[in-house]
Amino acid sequence: MAFLSSFKSTVFLWVLIVSSCGNTEKQTKNNQDSKSDNAEQVEKKPIVVGANSTEAYLELLKGKKVGVVANQTSVIFKKNGYTHLVDSLLSLNIDIKKVFAPEHGFRGQADAGEKVQDGIDTKTGLPLISLYGKNRKPSKEQLQDLDVVLFDIQDVGVRFYTYIATLQLVMEACAEYDIPIVVLDRPNPNAHYVDGPTMEKEHTGFLGMTTIPLVYGMTIGEYAIMINEEGWLANKAKVDLTFIPLENYSHDSEYSLPVRPSPNLPNDIAINLYPSLGLFEGTHINAGRGTEFQFQRYGASFLDSTQYSFKYWPRPNFGSKSPKENGKVCYGKDLTKIPRMNEVSLKWIIDAYKNATDKNKVFITSGFTKHAGTSKLQQQIEAGLSESEIKATWKDDLDKFKVIRAKYLIYD
Incomplete structure (x- = not known):
């Protein structure tokens, strides 16, 4: 069952987790069996992405001036293919004013690191505002005519993959100018583990804005909640965040992306x-x-x-x-x-x-x-440390992160 929720506290978050992610068909099972039974059922049913739960977020958009953060992965799946989210919303008379495009652009054609230019989408005629050019964070002028921002981008769960940096900066801008944001969740194909060196504060930037491990094991929706609740936005601000969850998903689910998330991740x-x-x-x-x-x-x-x-x-x-x-x-x-x-x-x-x-x-x-x-990893490799020796130095930071992460996991 799809639902809407605004995460104002971790207590409220927990209530929503229980109400939304419980397996209603298995309620009579013993506690020790419920998790495994739920995992089995999740594997048997197709995963439903947040964008497909249109009834859960259309009411938040109707009658509003909407900005959409999207790219080629922002699609609604149908029996015989898919429709782009923007095209679908326009057909439903949602008043989309502009599209914000991340690295690689709205249609996903740009090289990694290549600046994306502002422009007009030739298919819809909508203004395109690049978040990977001169500015990476929406400005007051770019947001002032909007009532709500909708975010829907497929992530791959790696810290230096820049879509989560775009998410954080969009959330930050929305918090500054009092604009609600709706995040449509999508599966993370690398959500089944947490590993790698943790970002150090002195090296934070667009390839890692927060002190998280290289692989953080969360969906983009879960990560948005963590950003908001952990006070990671500028001045520890909080944005009015609504999260549209996945259905039939667990972190161990193997998910094959139907649309390549960027030009150089083909399969x-x-x-x-x-x-x-x-x-x-x-x-x-x-x-x-x-x-x-x-x-x-x-x-x-x-x-x-x-x-x-x-x-x-x-x-x-x-x-x-x-x-x-x-x-x-x-x-x-x-x-x-x-x-x-x-x-x-x-x-x-x-x-x-x-x-x-x-x-x-x-x-x-x-x-x-x-x-x-x-900077330690390069030094460790140059010094001839083995993989196991290097990984041992990650353990404390990984353990600390897993404690924080556990508070925001929506799925098994």
């Missing part, structure tokens, strides 16, 4: 490997950009060719106009057959560093620190 394998191979973004090593196997391989011309049987040549393509090692032979590893990951792996970046013929060519120090969230 389930890439999304699952992204937390580990995304660390190569802060190096000179290619992680599959410029091929059809983005984040499913790694290599470089300066890795020792005698240590690798696999090689490939990156070329400009969709989503990567100028890939690292463009046109060069890259020696490295193919990871397309790796089983589903349940942790962040450091073995590949350690392997690449060990086999670099010129160690100075590996790390882009500032970029690597921004992605890792700490």
Whole structure:
């Protein structure tokens, strides 16, 4: 059953969790059996995304001037495909005034890091305001003609994937100008574990605005609630937040994204490997950009060719106009057959560093620190620490985060 809720306190949050996420068909079961029974039933039923629960949020939009934060993943699923959320709302006579676009743009065509320009959407004629260009936070002028903001973007659960930074900045702007925000929840394909180095305060930025681990194990809706309740918005402000939950979902649910969330995450394998191979973004090593196997391989011309049987040549393509090692032979590893990951792996970046013929060519120090969230990881790799030794240094921070995270989990 879909419902609306405004999370004003953790007590109210808990009441809503009990009322919404309980498995009504299993109420007579013993407490020790209810969780496993619920998990079994969740797996048998199709997951329903927040956007599909239109009856739960249309009343909040009717008669209002609406701004939508969306991209190509903001879709409502139907039996034979899907309809974009914006198109659907317009057909229902919702007064959408403008669309705010995150990294990669409204239609998801821009390269990673490429500035997205303001403009007009050719299909709908709506004004497009970029949140990945000159400004990354909506201004007073951009919000002053709105009554409510609707946020619906598919996340992949990795701290340096910038959609959660956009979420936080939009929430912050809405709090400053007293505009309610409605967040439509979507599954996180990497929600089944929590791992990686925790962002240090001195390194926070658009690749990590809060002190959370690299993989935080929450849906974007759960994360929005945590941002709000933990006082992570500027001046510890709170926004009027309404959350539209998923149905038939658990954190262990395997979810295959029907629309690629960004140009270089083409499939389930890439999304699952992204937390580990995304660390190569802060190096000179290619992680599959410029091929059809983005984040499913790694290599470089300066890795020792005698240590690798696999090689490939990156070329400009969709989503990567100028890939690292463009046109060069890259020696490295193919990871397309790796089983589903349940942790962040450091073995590949350690392997690449060990086999670099010129160690100075590996790390882009500032970029690597921004992605890792700490300067320690580069130092640990350069010092020759093993994966297990490095991971041992993450434990205390991970344990502390899990305590905070537990307060805001809506799903099993």
